[in-house]
Amino acid sequence: MDSFEWSLSKDDEYSVSDTRKHSDSIYLSVNGPATRCRILPRKVNDFVWQVALNRLPSRLTLSTRGLEIEFFGCVSCNGQVESMDHILFECSVALDLWLKVRVWCNIMIPEFHGWNEWLEWFDVGHTSTTSKDALFVIVVCLMWHLWQWRNDVMLNFKKMKKDYIFDSICLFLFNWLDSRSKCNVKLND
Ligand SMILES: [Zn+2]
Numbered sequence: 001m002d003s004f005e006w007s008l009s010k011d012d013e014y015s016v017s018d019t020r021k022h023s024d025s026i027y028l029s030v031n032g033p034a035t036r037c038r039i040l041p042r043k044v045n046d047f048v049w050q051v052a053l054n055r056l057p058s059r060l061t062l063s064t065r066g067l068e069i070e071f072f073g074c075v076s077c078n079g080q081v082e083s084m085d086h087i088l089f090e091c092s093v094a095l096d097l098w099l100k101v102r103v104w105c106n107i108m109i110p111e112f113h114g115w116n117e118w119l120e121w122f123d124v125g126h127t128s129t130t131s132k133d134a135l136f137v138i139v140v141c142l143m144w145h146l147w148q149w150r151n152d153v154m155l156n157f158k159k160m161k162k163d164y165i166f167d168s169i170c171l172f173l174f175n176w177l178d179s180r181s182k183c184n185v186k187l188n189d
Helices: 016-031 042-052 059-064 084-090 092-105 115-124 129-156 162-180
Strands: none
Touching: 042 115, 042 129, 084 092, 084 115, 084 129, 092 129, 092 162, 115 129, 129 162
16 A cells, blocks of 8 residues: 655654745755744745745746746736736835835835845845834735735735725734834834
């Protein structure tokens, strides 16, 4: 009779942590150090990891992986090719929400056209370490919501209003920063 063995752990038992360590050892070692942020929940850290490796399953990414995609357009713009950078930085929904977050946080953040551009600006270190931590969490929270919004529209046919998305971003930020961080972050009420 055929059988399977789990070879990643000493006792041959499957475990999520062994799987995670194994995948980290494959992907993170060749693409840079692990950058898990202690303030973010694990699933959001995983999301950041996917973004950093340009592995979010946008329509463009799926097609480059060999899937047959009939329509490449963004669910919001209905015309622009749906790439990861489009969803997170260039789409009209993204532009509006980036603007709202800029105003709300009272932080001078330029417009970016993609993750690498944002990261280059971020790495230069325009702010103190504490503000830098907070800024990273804020931007990730924004991107996480943009991705959730896109999935909701595409998979659940729900189109949440931008104001509601922004309210949700604020709520998530307060929860994350309050429960996991000792950062003295000032956000406007
Ligand atoms: Zn769009």
